[in-house]
Amino acid sequence: MSATWIAVLVTAAGCYAFKLAGLTVPQRILANQRVLRFAELVPVALLAALAAVQIAANGQAFDLDPARLAGFGAAIVALALRAPFLVVIIVAAATAAALRAVGIA
């Protein structure tokens, strides 16, 4: 089995384990306000970090690709205009694709 398959299966098992644990552990865990707050903030921190790294870096090197930046900017505009999830994605990809097609980036 390839390393990638192992990563896929371990990710699936770990994600499932967290879901099952939530249904299983005593409700009073929620009573700890710091635990609650940490669990709320983890996705905010991680998803922001993921977005930043994938936009501004390529591997360990910084890589500011104009088309990618423009696509991300378009996503921000779409979100500010309250566009639905899928529209945001399509606008972002289409913006980057269009700029690349006309050779700007």
Next chain:
Amino acid sequence: MSAQETDSATPPERNLSITTGGSPTTGTAGQTDRPPRPVRDGVSLGLAVGVSGLAFGAAAVSSGLSVWQACALSLLAFTGASQFALAGVVAAGGSLLAGTGGAILLGSRNCLYGLRLSAVLQPRGPRKAAIALGVIDETTAVTLAQPDPASARVAFTATFWCLYVTWNLATLGGALGAGQLASPQAFGLDVVAPAAFLALIWPRLKTGRAERLVALAGAAVALASTSVLPVGVPVILAASAALAGALAAPAAQSSPGSPAGKPSGADST
């Protein structure tokens, strides 16, 4: 779960929009704001979000995952942000260990949703194993938005099945489609995952200053460490921003308007 147990959890449950008073008759609690429409809510959100499995399938394959690896993630992990995160690390040629760790850490929020859903769904035995797979942002949002426990159970089932089937079919379609493309970048597919991440946290960024600070700090920590740490590790390090945020200000009990643990995306639908 018994009514007594529910009662013991009452203080932190105050943000639930579901009645958690522990009364066995909560199903008749008449809410006048709107009639329960659990199936409609579940199916419409399930279809709308499920279609974005296309984006995941396409992003996964253009990252270097195989079609079947993309499908396995959607079938077994079934939590979008973690799936995108692992694909992103694979794309950057990063450490698979760090990629897996980051993806699982992202999936930890589902534990919180499970805590909240178990009070409403009261899963037992083998059913619990099946229900667990469906504990994600969207099912939690629709389920907890229902006015009574009976509607909540129907809403969970409708959202889960509709979203699960659509998400997996869309993943397969997106993965097969992207495999046909000579250059995924030409179609802007490298922007899909970051745009999806931003869209997922956008409602949270709008609700709180603390959330915006944590997001900025998380991004800054990750970018600052990108050139010195293996790919994938900076993202895990960004969890320190969440830790700092939680230590600085524990869950604000005084803000029922921004329910604790409210699933990201709940406001956008």
